[in-house]
Amino acid sequence: MIDMEQTVYDILTTTLPGMKWSVGFPQDFRVLGDGLGSIKQMDNSVRTSTSSGIDRISNVAVQVQVWAPTPERRNELDREIATVLASLGIPRSSLNHLEEMLPGAIPAYRSVLLYSGAYDNVTKQFYIK
DSSP states (O other): OOOHHHHHHHHHHHHOTTSEEEESSOSOOSOOTTOEEEEEEEEEEEEEEOTTSOEEEEEEEEEEEEEESSHHHHHHHHHHHHHHHHHHTOOEEEEEEEEEEETTTEEEEEEEEEEEEEEETTTTEEEOO
16 A cells, blocks of 8 residues: 555645645645645545455555645746646546635635546556546
């Protein structure tokens, strides 16, 4: 079994250090700065197990949300995240854009990205479900 939250958190905090990342929903929206990011595991179920009951292939999904101060920055973050997670080999399933007003009348531009696939725990590779 792979811990998608930790795996994605580790790679995004290393490659996009200007952002404030959290596992789960961010607790503070008072300052967007270069952007806020959230990582949440959405699935990690057994797809195929070995005869000894060990996960051979796992269905995995991770949601990455970002809040940016401008739509241009949001789109830039989308591209950067896509590049970084492509290096893991996990395919993107969907991308949604939202605009919202945060507390304190701070405009925010949000992306909700879902990456999902099947992970082979022996070969350490992702496959499209």
